[in-house]
Amino acid sequence: MEQIQSVDTTVATGSKTAWFKWLMAGLVVLLNGYAVVMMYAGGEIAFALLDLVLVASGVYVFLNKKTYAHRYIFPGVAGMVAFIIFPLAYTISIAFTNYSGANLLSLEHAMAYHLKKTYKVKGGEFDFSLLDRGEHRYQLLLTQEGVSYISNPMQLWTNNELKSGTSKLAGQLDVKLVPFEGAAPAPEAAVRDIIARKSHLSQMSLVLPDGTQLSMTSLRKFAAQKPLFAHLRDGFNLKSGIHLSDAHILRNNETGQIMLPNMETGYYQYVNDEGVFVGDGLAPGFVVNVGWKNFLRVLTDPGIQGPFLQIFVWTVIFAACSVGFTLAIGMVLACLAQWEELKGRGFYRVMLILPYAVPAFISILVFKGLFNQSYGEINMFLALLGFDKPEWYMNPTLAKTMILIVNTWLGYPYMMILCMGLLKSIPEDLYEASAMDGAGPIQNFFKITVPLLMKPLTPLLIASFAFNFNNFVLIQLLTNGSPDIIGATTPAGTTDLLVSYTFRIAFQGGGGQDYGLAGAIATVIFLIVGALALLNMKLSKVENI
Incomplete structure (x- = not known):
């Protein structure tokens, strides 16, 4: 149960x-x-x-x-x-599109943006006065060549009231005007009252008795405006007899010109009677596929090719030197910290590892101040010794030297910790046998320590190389890529790494952010780092599943 x-x-x-x-x-x-x-x-x-x-x-x-x-x-x-x-x-x-600061929208959104444009109708401009009827009620008085129109008294909300959300404009935007003759029925409000209620006035649509709609164009003007472009849904016949059947045809209501989307440039452009694009494209542009154009720009455009190759070489040198310097210093310090005859080894170990405990961005900003040309302690010390103050941030060679110094300071504790752990795996018998043969500490270091440490360190060194290859934080905080490369058509600096160069193209372009080109360079970086990862796996004898 x-x-x-x-x-x-x-x-x-x-x-x-x-x-x-x-x-x-x-x-x-x-x-x-x-x-x-x-x-x-x-x-x-x-x-x-x-x-x-x-x-x-x-x-x-x-x-x-x-x-x-x-x-x-x-x-x-x-x-x-x-x-x-x-x-x-x-x-x-x-990377295969023209996506950029000037080409952000889709074709449909770009067309909708153009359809919202308006132009002033000739002869449809009116001067207006804001009449204060008291108790926060106002009337609009419009005049044009002796003809006047007036609105009924109404409440106008201030800019702050609309911004705070305490007031709503529902039912207060379409205002009908009636003919008016004679003197103004109320005193004219000051300009500051118009400015204080500009948000409400600019959203109004004043309707004349004949149905013409007016909108605010300045602090003293209302004007009749019409849509600048019309969407020709059924196509259009040019004077040459060519029929345009594109679903995105626009006609300029002011000039009568026909405008089509250029799928090669990503902009709307006017066409002539033969259907050929003429003139410049109208912003904003839209996103189109450009194939391998961005990759070809990297290879063929002198303003991009030169800086790209220069930055690529510097990136490789920076990553290799960073690994080499941090490894050399870290390995030597690890051997010294493990030396049995050294008193206070524990204290030295803690002090040498401390830079690794401090957040990197704090250390970078501290070094940025230390290397300041005018007030930095390093230059002040050199001046006391009688040397000229180096231009760390203006001279490309000195700037690169400064970056390597800072990165070595940030990276050596990591290498030291690795080497301290690996040193314990080396049998003491080897050193004892070496001592019996008369070898000294230097010979032991180069003949025993270094060879036995390099094999297990190799995958870690490759990983460190890949990390420094994309060390964006150091460059961004310390130099921001400066000094700039002369003649570059994209934002590029002599101390930029490929990753910071890509960032500057994507978000700091003087002529507009170029996300497509940045995506192409990021793809190249991915291929390089991916190759390093495969090499790391091969050296580590890890099967690629």
């Missing part, structure tokens, strides 16, 4: 657990389904697809008994797809 009750209890518990699992799965599906629809409606198709794939896979893995074992590794796989593979694929896809 007890066994039957126990089975019933287990079944009931399992049933409740199953219902709870299905309930949670349903909530997840509903919430993410809504998110997918909203992202798709907003034009973020790639992110909507990513969400859909991950959620659908997760629901299948966690609800299917056949995939029970996979549910333990699914979170890690999903995280890798969402935060590594997808950003990488997205960056590579951007």
Whole structure:
């Protein structure tokens, strides 16, 4: 009987657990389904697809008994797809487009932006006065060549009231005007009152008796405005007889010119009677596929090719020198800290490891002050010794030297810790046998210590090289890439690494951020670092699964 009750209890518990699992799965599906629809409606198709794939896979893995074992590794796989593979694929896809500060929109959004443009109708400008009727009520009096129109008294909200959200403009934007003759029925409000209520006035649409709509164009003017462009949904016949059937044709209502999207440049441009693009493109531009153009720019454009090669060589030198200097200093200090005849070894170990405990950005900012040309302690000390103050931030060679000094200070504790651990694995018998042969400490270091440490250190040195290859924080905080490279058509500095160079192109371009070119350079960096990772795996004898 007890066994039957126990089975019933287990079944009931399992049933409740199953219902709870299905309930949670349903909530997840509903919430993410809504998110997918909203992202798709907003034009973020790639992110909507990513969400859909991950959620659908997760629901299948966690609800299917056949995939029970996979549910333990699914979170890690999903995280890798969402935060590594997808950003990488997205960056590579951007490298094949003209995506930039001037080409941010889609074609549909660019067309919608142009359709919102207006122009003033000739002869449709009116002077206006704001009449104060008291109790925060005002009238608008418009005049043009002796003809006047006036509105009914109404309340106008101030800019601060609208900004704070305490007032709403519903029903107060379309204002009808009626003809008016005679003197103004109320005193004219001061200019400061107009300025204080400019937000409300600028959103108004004044309607004349003939239906013409006026909008505010300045602190003393209202003018009739019409849409600058019209969307020709059914195509257009040019004077030459050519029929344009593009679904995105726009006509300039002011000049009558026809405008089409140029899918090569990513801008709307006017066309002549032969259907050929003429003139410059109209901003804002839209995103189009440009193929290998960004990669070819890196290889062929002198203003990009020269700086890119210069920065690439410096990046390799910086990464190699950083690894070499930190390894040499770290290994020597590790041997000294392990020297049995050295008194107070524990104290020295702690002091030598302290730079590793201080956050890197703090140390970098401290060194930035120490190397200051006018007030830095390093230059002040050199001046006391009779030397000229070096221009650490203006001279390319000195700037690179300064970067290597700072990075060596930041990196040697890591190498020292590694070497201290590996030194314990070297048998003492080797040193004893060497001593019997008459070898000294220097010979032991180069003949025994270094060879036995280099083999286990090799994968770590390659990883350190890859890290320094992308050491963005050091360059950004210490020099920001300066001094600049003369003649470069993109923002490029002599101390930039490829990663900081990419960042400056993407976000600090003087002529507009060029995300497409930055994506191409980031792809090149990925290939280089990926090759280093494969080399690391090969040297570590790790099978590529």
